[in-house]
Amino acid sequence: MAECVAASTQANDFPVIDLSRNTAAVVAEIGDACEKWGAFQVVNHGVPLELHAKFELAMKKFFAQPTEEKRKLRKDIGGVKPYDYGYEEFAKNLISINREACEEYGQEMEKLSFRLMELISMSLGLPRQRLNGFFKDHTSMGRLIHCPPCPTPKLALGTHEHTDVGALTILSQDDAGGLEAQRTFDGEWIPVKFVPNAYVINIGDMLEVWSNKKYVSLVHRAKVNSERERFSIPFFFNPAYYVVMEPIEEVTNEQNPAKYRAFNWGKYYGSRKYGNFKNPDMDVLRLKHFKIAE
Numbered sequence: 001m002a003e004c005v006a007a008s009t010q011a012n013d014f015p016v017i018d019l020s021r022n023t024a025a026v027v028a029e030i031g032d033a034c035e036k037w038g039a040f041q042v043v044n045h046g047v048p049l050e051l052h053a054k055f056e057l058a059m060k061k062f063f064a065q066p067t068e069e070k071r072k073l074r075k076d077i078g079g080v081k082p083y084d085y086g087y088e089e090f091a092k093n094l095i096s097i098n099r100e101a102c103e104e105y106g107q108e109m110e111k112l113s114f115r116l117m118e119l120i121s122m123s124l125g126l127p128r129q130r131l132n133g134f135f136k137d138h139t140s141m142g143r144l145i146h147c148p149p150c151p152t153p154k155l156a157l158g159t160h161e162h163t164d165v166g167a168l169t170i171l172s173q174d175d176a177g178g179l180e181a182q183r184t185f186d187g188e189w190i191p192v193k194f195v196p197n198a199y200v201i202n203i204g205d206m207l208e209v210w211s212n213k214k215y216v217s218l219v220h221r222a223k224v225n226s227e228r229e230r231f232s233i234p235f236f237f238n239p240a241y242y243v244v245m246e247p248i249e250e251v252t253n254e255q256n257p258a259k260y261r262a263f264n265w266g267k268y269y270g271s272r273k274y275g276n277f278k279n280p281d282m283d284v285l286r287l288k289h290f291k292i293a294e
């Protein structure tokens, strides 16, 4: 099991939350972090460290294959072509490296996602399982990211600035660092510090909607560096395609009327999935399209 001590929280950085503490304390810390940052890190999260290491090794073996082999697996949607587990040929290749680690890692990500969603639900003053039904047929997916060292890092960005579209993201970054988050209160970019055996948790667009903007989705990006390659493994926890997204009824009232009108998750996701990595100006669905004028 993951065993480590929560690193001290710097005022300038997201809190590192120890999930093995008592539930009330964890819920309070998560609520505070979601409101202030739209993100936090978790330690003692229950994902076995040996499993994480096995999955990481499978990923490294995947990326160590000859470029021509990997090219055959690229998702051709224009622009940057990420390796997403959702993409069949890529998934088959990764599974052929270590099926057991892939399946178990996916199960652990699902388990941790539900646990976090329940803690977040409680932090909004809702019953523990209030949000679980939206994930009955969830459309979650993982991604593997490898950025080789770049001789001119100022001219390249690992991942362009964006918010994650789903409910929440569980991201494992390595000690090469590079992940940066935009502070909500002053727009400043801050590096997300590497904490051994921790996961970075980002609030996504759908939690912004359900919470009626009490929690705001995290704007983030990733930089490459000239000395070291970097790996990053995000897992995106997404609702079922048919879910109608709107602020949770119990969260809104006369003083806090709904800030978003209802829309379908599947349509939103489809538009972003095939638009996100192309021309950023192209016409894809964004939260602003569903905002209700205040």
Ligand SMILES: O=C(O)CCC(=O)C(=O)O
Residues within 6 Å of the ligand: 143, 145, 158, 159, 164, 173, 179, 220, 221, 222, 232, 233, 234
């Ligand atoms: O490269 C990274 O670590 C960030 C990845 C990310 O934010 C994403 O894939 O949504």
Ligand SMILES: [Fe+2]
Residues within 6 Å of the ligand: 162, 163, 164, 169, 220, 234
């Ligand atoms: Fe992201």
